[in-house]
Amino acid sequence: MFDTxxxxxxxLLSLLFVIACGGFDGPQSTFDTHGPVAKEQADLFxxxxxxxxxxxxxxxxxxxxxxxxxxxxxxxxRIPSQTHGNTKLEIMWTILPAIFLAIVSVPxxxxxxxxxxxxxxxxxxxxxxxxxxWFEFEYQDLDVVTANELHIPVGKKILINLYSxxxxxxxxxxxxxxxxxxxxxxxxxxxxxxDDVGMYYGQCAEFCGESHALMRxxxxxxxxxxxxxWISHQKSExxxxxxxxxxxxxxxxxxxxxxxxxxxxxxxxxxxxxxxxPNLTHFGSRQHMAAGILENNQVNxxxxxxxxxxxxxxxxxxxxxxxxxxxxxxxxxxxxxxxxSYLQSLK
Amino acid sequence: MTTIPxxxxxxxKLYRPVSPTGVxxxxxxxxxKKIGVLYGVTAFIMFLTGGIEAMxxxxxxxxxxLKIIAPEVYNQLFTMHATTMIFLAIMPLSAxxxxxxxxxxxxxxxxxxxxxxxxxxWAFLAGAxxxxxxxxxxxxxxxxxxxYAPITTATFNPGNGIDFWIxxxxxxxxxxxxxxxNFIVTIINLRAPGMTMMRLPLFTWMTFIxxxxxxxxxxxxxxxxxELMLDRTFDFNFFNTKxxxxxxxxxxxxxxxxxxxxxxxxxxxxxxxxxVLPTFSRKPIFGYPAxxxxxxxxxxxxxxxxxHHMFTTGLGPIANSVFTLTTMLIAIPTGVKMFNWLGTMxxxxxxxxxxxxxxxxxxxxxxxxxxxxVMHSFSASDYQxxxxxxxxxxxxxxxxxxxxxxxxxxIYYWFPKITGRMYDEKLGKLNFWIMFIxxxxxxxxxxxxxxxxxxxxxxxxxxxxxWAFWNGFETIAxxxxxxxxxxxxxxxxxxxxxxxxxxxxPWDGRTLEWSIPSPPPVYNFRDIPIVKSxxxxxxTKQKSSNSNTKxxxxxxxxxxxxxxxxxxxxxxxxxxxxxxxxxxxxxxxxGIGIGIMLITVCAWSFEPVNEPDSH
Numbered sequence: 001m002f003d004t005x006x007x008x009x010x011x012l013l014s015l016l017f018v019i020a021c022g023g024f025d026g027p028q029s030t031f032d033t034h035g036p037v038a039k040e041q042a043d044l045f046x047x048x049x050x051x052x053x054x055x056x057x058x059x060x061x062x063x064x065x066x067x068x069x070x071x072x073x074x075x076x077x078r079i080p081s082q083t084h085g086n087t088k089l090e091i092m093w094t095i096l097p098a099i100f101l102a103i104v105s106v107p108x109x110x111x112x113x114x115x116x117x118x119x120x121x122x123x124x125x126x127x128x129x130x131x132x133x134w135f136e137f138e139y140q141d142l143d144v145v146t147a148n149e150l151h152i153p154v155g156k157k158i159l160i161n162l163y164s165x166x167x168x169x170x171x172x173x174x175x176x177x178x179x180x181x182x183x184x185x186x187x188x189x190x191x192x193x194x195d196d197v198g199m200y201y202g203q204c205a206e207f208c209g210e211s212h213a214l215m216r217x218x219x220x221x222x223x224x225x226x227x228x229x230w231i232s233h234q235k236s237e238x239x240x241x242x243x244x245x246x247x248x249x250x251x252x253x254x255x256x257x258x259x260x261x262x263x264x265x266x267x268x269x270x271x272x273x274x275x276x277x278p279n280l281t282h283f284g285s286r287q288h289m290a291a292g293i294l295e296n297n298q299v300n301x302x303x304x305x306x307x308x309x310x311x312x313x314x315x316x317x318x319x320x321x322x323x324x325x326x327x328x329x330x331x332x333x334x335x336x337x338x339x340x341s342y343l344q345s346l347k
Numbered sequence: 348m349t350t351i352p353x354x355x356x357x358x359x360k361l362y363r364p365v366s367p368t369g370v371x372x373x374x375x376x377x378x379x380k381k382i383g384v385l386y387g388v389t390a391f392i393m394f395l396t397g398g399i400e401a402m403x404x405x406x407x408x409x410x411x412x413l414k415i416i417a418p419e420v421y422n423q424l425f426t427m428h429a430t431t432m433i434f435l436a437i438m439p440l441s442a443x444x445x446x447x448x449x450x451x452x453x454x455x456x457x458x459x460x461x462x463x464x465x466x467x468x469w470a471f472l473a474g475a476x477x478x479x480x481x482x483x484x485x486x487x488x489x490x491x492x493x494x495y496a497p498i499t500t501a502t503f504n505p506g507n508g509i510d511f512w513i514x515x516x517x518x519x520x521x522x523x524x525x526x527x528x529n530f531i532v533t534i535i536n537l538r539a540p541g542m543t544m545m546r547l548p549l550f551t552w553m554t555f556i557x558x559x560x561x562x563x564x565x566x567x568x569x570x571x572x573x574e575l576m577l578d579r580t581f582d583f584n585f586f587n588t589k590x591x592x593x594x595x596x597x598x599x600x601x602x603x604x605x606x607x608x609x610x611x612x613x614x615x616x617x618x619x620x621x622x623v624l625p626t627f628s629r630k631p632i633f634g635y636p637a638x639x640x641x642x643x644x645x646x647x648x649x650x651x652x653x654x655h656h657m658f659t660t661g662l663g664p665i666a667n668s669v670f671t672l673t674t675m676l677i678a679i680p681t682g683v684k685m686f687n688w689l690g691t692m693x694x695x696x697x698x699x700x701x702x703x704x705x706x707x708x709x710x711x712x713x714x715x716x717x718x719x720x721v722m723h724s725f726s727a728s729d730y731q732x733x734x735x736x737x738x739x740x741x742x743x744x745x746x747x748x749x750x751x752x753x754x755x756x757x758i759y760y761w762f763p764k765i766t767g768r769m770y771d772e773k774l775g776k777l778n779f780w781i782m783f784i785x786x787x788x789x790x791x792x793x794x795x796x797x798x799x800x801x802x803x804x805x806x807x808x809x810x811x812x813x814w815a816f817w818n819g820f821e822t823i824a825x826x827x828x829x830x831x832x833x834x835x836x837x838x839x840x841x842x843x844x845x846x847x848x849x850x851x852x853p854w855d856g857r858t859l860e861w862s863i864p865s866p867p868p869v870y871n872f873r874d875i876p877i878v879k880s881x882x883x884x885x886x887t888k889q890k891s892s893n894s895n896t897k898x899x900x901x902x903x904x905x906x907x908x909x910x911x912x913x914x915x916x917x918x919x920x921x922x923x924x925x926x927x928x929x930x931x932x933x934x935x936x937x938g939i940g941i942g943i944m945l946i947t948v949c950a951w952s953f954e955p956v957n958e959p960d961s962h
């Protein structure tokens with residue numbers, strides 16, 4: 001039985017490897033790159049991967065050869081020659097890896113400087129604020145604040161400043177750039193560039209609490225034109241809706257009973273001035289909600305408003321908002337529907 | 348035997364236990380072999396609990412968007428899994444071998460400080476109980492095994508879990524420090540005549556280096572833990588970001604400890620492999636001086652690479668370049684070890700018994716972990732791998748495929764010496780193949796999933812991410828590992844109770860522990876051996892097989908002076924436990940615990956010696 005296993009094991013393992021490497025690239029694949037930073041990182045990875053493969057195969061083959069060639073025959077009493085070493089051989093296998101490593105270190109060091117040096121004149125500067133458990137994007141020079149969907153113009157160098165006033169997070173867009181940690185009281189930064197128009201996945205990569213797994217975001221790479229249009233739309237203020245359902249949602253939102261405005265900002269409104277939660281001025285124009293984990297539609301939105309803790313355990317809103325803390329102030333089903341309609345009207 | 352009471356000024360008489368048996372025998376023992384068994388059995392139970400935690404984690408990840416385990420519990424599970432495996436399983440399992448094997452390998456009757464040795468074990472048990480009791484006392488630590496500030500501070504983590512973690516680790520640190528000093532002194536001072544440092548068996552050498560790493564590394568984490576404890580218990584501001592703290596301080600302190608810790612976990616396993624391969628190949632270790640030098644160099648370089656755990660924290664290109672280069676440098680001595688093991692086996696007459704299989708399994712798995720280690724020493728591309736499953740794959744190749752396989756090799760190898768009985772070879776081999784295949788099927792796909800962007804420490808993932816198939820696959824393979832461990836447990840219980848008698852030297856061993864009976868008598872060596880070369884016992888056997896003259900011992904067993912049992916190590920550890928729980932619940936108990944410790948340490952110092960009858 002063991003012999004059968006032994007025979008098939010290497011085949012099985014190499015088969016597994018081939019299957020694994022031939023798999024399809026998912027939305028957060030680091031192999032399917034769409035920006036210069038991720039590209040450089042993937043190239044470097046392939047370099048060391050193949051170099052490592054050579055060493056791996058050579059040594060594993062040596063192990064298998066030894067296994068076959070030098071195994072004890074039954075009842076063998078052979079005493080092998082008692083060699084204690086071989087100085088020449090030992091010097092060789094100390095020096096050769098050193099030379100090998102010296103050679104591969106050249107492209108690494110150059111990549112460290114390319115990736116680690118931010119552009120002197122970035123086209124756009126975005127301040128990213130990590131929260132528990134969502135991302136806030138602040139375009140400082142353009143006077144725009146949004147959440148969870150980052151828009152950038154294609155082919156431009158973007159400087160990202162990373163801030164947190166709570167715990168650690170890490171900002172990561174696998175197809176565009178590797179991650180950089182967000183650390184309170186330490187202004188970290190990174191630069192990114194998206195080379196192809198499209199929507200890309202991002203995720204928080206440093207453990208940040210109960211719902212760390214649900215702290216995601218999207219990056220939308222727009223054409224220059226679309227990006228400018230998006231910015232000017234984001235700068236516009238929200239209006240009081242005309243539709244009666246949406247209007248009643250607006251009233252609940254602004255009421256002191258619900259108190260939504262204490263944490264959420266809606267530009268143009270006098271009551272919604274909060275800065276704790278996401279800015280909702282153009283919430284309806286976002287494709288996803290709750291930090292990139294759900295599609296932005298009526299059903300999901302109602303579920304979220306009804307009981308956010310079911311969707312994202314440990315979120316601050318369900319732990320602090322009166323409508324979730326005080327049973328006397330709970331939202332009725334019609335209030336939930338009205339609020340959802342109002343929020344989606346905020347295009 | 349008569350007992351001489353010692354008189355304290357207060358006219359209290361102190362007695363010393365007189366070689367008791369049964370439960371008291373175990374509670375008061377100072378015999379390094381019994382302590383070794385206690386360490387081994389306790390640590391193995393901890394290994395099983397850590398395994399159960401791992402199975403729960405894998406079960407939650409078997410399919411996307413599952414809700415089997417609540418996120419908060421999941422976060423506690425992965426924190427406890429890593430903490431358990433590192434501090435409560437691998438380290439004390441290595442310590443079990445240090446205890447049982449080192450005095451036998453250097454030709455000593457016991458360790459240098461037998462009572463301190465007992466205390467190390469009881470303090471380890473106290474730390475383990477404090478850590479594990481958190482499951483039943485309101486929730487375990489939930490911030491990951493490296494507990495990055497500020498999520499561990501009271502502001503973001505008001506529960507008790509982190510306190511259990513802080514106190515448990517500090518108590519474990521006390522245990523590790525006491526044990527390490529003990530082993531350094533033992534190895535330097537208690538070597539048999541002629542056993543020079545360059546004739547030490549390699550396992551003893553690796554233990555020596557590990558102990559030095561430990562006494563240098565643990566103070567660093569202790570500083571960090573005390574700072575965090577002061578923050579949480581007394582409102583200090585070391586990691587309070589609202590008061591301007593930069594929490595990166597924690598990461599530097601943690602990893603200056605944490606990287607040497609990685610070598611603390613792997614060096615003993617390397618030592619075991621360096622014992623197993625020569626014995627079963629019937630050849631001396633290839634390049635002995637190079638092996639010692641390489642390990643020393645690895646241990647030294649372990650202090651110069653800590654920031655490779657922090658490449659993404661914004662240290663800047665200069666720091667990242669330096670730490671990239673120092674990390675790559677470690678590949679050289681590690682390669683030397685790998686090649687020397689191959690050299691040891693080359694041309695040998697290798698008996699592929701279970702220990703050999705585990706040792707060769709160690710080599711082939713550790714190699715994969717080593718290569719992926721060099722891969723993420725490339726800081727620029729590590730930005731994509733940091734905090735993903737690629738790293739999870741890497742650590743499991745080095746710690747499971749590496750350390751645990753090495754430890755299993757050691758258990759099978761020394762099982763006949765420790766118990767006097769033979770393990771079941773068939774079950775042993777079955778155990779190896781299931782674990783070996785299970786380990787590869789579980790952890791290899793994690794490389795791929797990690798490069799597909801799956802972060803570690805997430806309790807769920809979406810079905811659209813392309814991670815579902817491999818996660819399900821990994822979970823099923825992980826169950827296979829659990830099955831392999833079950834076979835191991837069955838083998839151990841069956842063989843310990845009813846295995847064939849092993850004899851003194853079943854493997855045709857090379858080192859001194861095989862020259863004495865199995866299990867060894869209390870006094871180990873009737874006559875302290877005189878060592879003339881490396882692998883002295885093997886050479887003696889080669890010579891004497893012609894002449895066949897066994898020298899009869901002139902030493903009378905009753906004349907052998909042995910350390911005597913003591914109550915105090917256990918009682919000091921009880922004081923330590925009470926003091927520890929006091930910090931979590933009520934400082935009054937800390938006072939009581941410290942009081943108990945002071946009194947018992949004094950009693951320990953004044954403990955009388957029982958006079959042997961015949962003098």
